[in-house]
Amino acid sequence: MLYQTYQFKDDLVAPFRLMARGMQALAGATLWGPAADLGRQMAAAMEMIARFEITHVRPDFAIAPVRVGNRDVAVTEEVALDLPFGRLLHFAKDVDTPQPKILVAAPLSGHFATLLRGTVQTLLRDHDVYITDWTNARDVPLSAGSFGVDDYVDYLIRFIEKIGPGSHVLAVCQPCVQALAAVAVMSEDRHPATPRSMTLMAGPIDPRESPTEVNEFAVAKSLAWFKNSVISQVPWRHRGAGRKVYPGFLQLTAFMAMNMERHRTAHEKLYKHLAAGETAEAEKIKTFYDEYFAVLDLTEEFYIETIDRIFQKAELATGDFTYRGQKVDPGAIRNTALLTVEGGRDDICALGQTSAAHELCRSLRPHLKRHHLQANVGHYGVFNGKRWEREIYPVVRNLILAME
Template sequence: MLYQVYQLQDDFAATWRLWARSMLGLLNTGLTGTKRFFADEYFAALEMISRFQLTHTRPDFAIAKVPSGNSEAEVTEQVALDLPFGKLLHFAKDIETPQPKVLVIAPLSGHFPTLLRGTVETLLRDHDVYITDWTNARDVPVSAGKFGVEDYVEYIIRFLEAIGPGAHILAVCQPCVQGLVATAVMSQQNHPCTPRSMTLMAGPIDPRESPTDVNEFAVSKSLGWFQTSVISTVPIRHAGGGRRVYPGFLQLVAFMAMNMDRHRNAHKKLFEHLAKGEVKEAEKIKTFYDEYFAVLDLTEEFYIETIDRIFQKAELATGDFMYRGTRVDPGAIRRTALLTVEGGRDDICALGQTAAAHELCSSLRPHLKRHHLQANVGHYGVFNGRRWENEIYPVVRNHILAME
């Protein structure tokens, strides 16, 4: 019923959004001179109402050009591999000089991979970039089967096979676990497409280290509670009708609740900018929330297994992680260089949780290991923003280049 209630509320709100957009169009273009009879706050309020919605389709990455040497290179998005629960997206550049191939492993946690647009855009300066483009579970027919944590690992391996030997991986947040598992599995198999390097950024390799509110919540409830309280069935109107999912709108609510004052103040500023006609300032806030309010659903099995295996049991950290019936041994990683990155003010993945990968990768020689602690950045600052571009990215670039 949870999803049905949300859908009913959204259908009701759609009427008000349509009315607000119609009024804006009418007053701005249809009635000459009418605008002067209304306060600027009225137009700002109409636009705020028109924006009151979540979207469930991936926004465009909209990366048309990137700096390349002394010029710019055109970027074209290409689907390199299309699988039911996700695509391998390639940002092909119009250049002749080969560059290191990097697979960005995006989180599957309620948002689309476009949340990493800034990460990708920066990497494109010096790399041939691919990204995991996860599909909204509500759009995947039940006939496509299930998609759990081990399926995620399998997708990473298949994506690396499609890219070919010599690639590097960069995992952000939650999939640091799956990225490390995939590399260990491929190392155990002496797979020719085992990545040359892996960069793990702000991920819960060992969530028992300095647990945050997110970690404590995950272990405070039983799996049964999560299944009955947050799992819902996709309405029949969608392609994935009948599939059991963890709805993206619930994850968004959870994220916003952690910093509600910040989001409230941001929308207050947006209203003020709109009322004052400060278009540039308003656009920055609108762009962020257009992305932030684009949500996707997770399959029930992926969400529950993530809570169970990654957070509650910490199977990777304890040495109990199994992949297709075989125990995963990070100690088998001998030639893939490791870089871990953490933010000093990360309230989602705290200090030590990602660095735990170094102890697990016990066979790596010291010169193949590096840890970077970025002071004064929160979770998103690790992979987006000024400090990512100016201080963290150079470390990542050099790490990758050293293995070329």
């Protein structure tokens, strides 16, 4: 009944949001004369109410033209491969010289792949970029079957095959485990499309290292508790009706609870900017929260297997990780260069959890391994923002160039 209760409450609030939008427009019409300040304050208050909403629709990537050489080049989204639980999305550019092909493995953790918009925008300067564009599980019919951790690995391998030989992989957060597993499987099979490099950014390769609040919560409860407490059925109005999922709104609530004071302060600033008519400053905050409040649901099997295999048992770190019943051996990786990136202030994936990949990839020669610690960033700053763009990205770019 969890999902149904959420849907019922959202339906109750919807008319108030609609009314607030109407009153916002009315108040905005009074932005002149002595009533201008009062009109802006009223419009700001109504906009805050209207924005009190979680959406379940993927926002647009809206990638801006990128500078390649001495000209600005438009970016076009193309679906390279369309599968039930996710698409391989290609950001095509009309450039004269071929650029290194890179697959960005986006997290499947409650938000859409558009959370990595800034990552993609930066990578596009020097690379031919693809991304895993995951589908909201509540929109996938039951007839499409299940989707678990092994299926994620399957999708990565199929996407890499589609991109072709000579590609590179960059995984952000949670899918670092599946990316490492996929490259290990392809390496062991001597697959011709095995990536030339693999960048793992802030991912739980070994969540036992310096456990964070997120890690401790994952191991503090039994699998039965997770199944009984956070798994719910999709309501009948959606395409995935009847599918058991971990609702994205629960993940959003958990993330916000970790930094509630920060979010409260941000919304206070948003109101003040709106009331003062400071449109540009307000737009920055709104853009972030438009993305942050867009959530997707995870299949029950993927969520429970992630808790069980990746966090509670740490199967990759202990050497017990399997793919389709066969042990996965990162030691099979011999020719794919490895870069790990960690943030010194990361409160989701702490220091040591991602760099643990170096010990697992024991067959890689030293010159094919590199670790980068960005001491002054948190989790989000590892793959987005000024530090990513100015200090982390050059390290990623240089590794890829070295393997070309």
